[in-house]
Amino acid sequence: GNSVTQMEGPVTxxxxxxxxxxxxxxxxxxxxxxxxxQYPGEGLQLLLKATKADDKGSNKGFEATYRKETTSFHxxxxxxxxxxxxxxxxxxxxxxxxxxxxxxxxxxxxxxx
Amino acid sequence: xxGITQSPKYLFRKEGQNVTLSCEQNLNHDAMYWxxxxxxxxxxxxYYSQIVNDFQKGDIAxxxxxxxxxxxxxxxxxxxxxxxxxxxxxCASMDRPRGAEAxxxxxxxxxxx
Numbered sequence: 001g002n003s004v005t006q007m008e009g010p011v012t013x014x015x016x017x018x019x020x021x022x023x024x025x026x027x028x029x030x031x032x033x034x035x036x037x038q039y040p041g042e043g044l045q046l047l048l049k050a051t052k053a054d055d056k057g058s059n060k061g062f063e064a065t066y067r068k069e070t071t072s073f074h075x076x077x078x079x080x081x082x083x084x085x086x087x088x089x090x091x092x093x094x095x096x097x098x099x100x101x102x103x104x105x106x107x108x109x110x111x112x113x
Numbered sequence: 114x115x116g117i118t119q120s121p122k123y124l125f126r127k128e129g130q131n132v133t134l135s136c137e138q139n140l141n142h143d144a145m146y147w148x149x150x151x152x153x154x155x156x157x158x159x160y161y162s163q164i165v166n167d168f169q170k171g172d173i174a175x176x177x178x179x180x181x182x183x184x185x186x187x188x189x190x191x192x193x194x195x196x197x198x199x200x201x202x203x204c205a206s207m208d209r210p211r212g213a214e215a216x217x218x219x220x221x222x223x224x225x226x
Contacts, residue, residue, distance in 0.1 A: 103156040
């Protein structure tokens with residue numbers, strides 16, 4: 001079945017540091033790829049998405065590019081802020097006709113001033 | 114305002130009791146999902162439903178049951194057969210076109226006392 005593997009952390013960075021969170025996937029066909037963010041005690045909210053190969057999703061300074069050749073969707077931000085402290089989840093849906101929404105295990109990021 | 118609502122936010126269950134977690138959405142979404150979140154485990158799919166009166170087991174369905182009698186509602190019952198029910202439960206809904214994002218409720222924290 002479809003699956004997502006991502007860096008699990010936890011990771012602690014200083015403010016203005018560069019962030020990369022690796023995400024790779026296994027799926028048949030052409031899944032849609034997502035990054036979700038979860039703040040303490042809350043549900044998840046969409047950060048960005050990409051629906052086809054070479055698409056770049058971007059939002060709030062975060063970016064990720066759908067790389068079919070490496071089955072990856074790595075999340076990057078050039079300069080993190082304290083407010084970026086949260087748990088980040090990589091996810092996919094729709095690969096091979098599957099309608100399941102599949103998540104990675106999540107990575108907790110803490111950004112210190 | 115459109116959205117997805119879970120209730121209650123906190124729930125306490127005695128050993129041997131069944132409890133039902135509510136999930137309601139007014140987004141007119143066909144697909145709805147239930148996930149369980151434990152520390153270090155990410156989100157694990159319990160059940161999902163693509164259409165009214167139909168639902169499928171996810172990866173950890175044992176000890177849980179669901180119904181989908183109305184498009185807006187997808188309640189989850191945690192039965193006494195679930196041996197370790199203490200967790201954070203998240204409900205999500207999603208429109209069916211490819212690449213649509215999922216919308217999450219705020220979650221229900223269930224504790225066995």
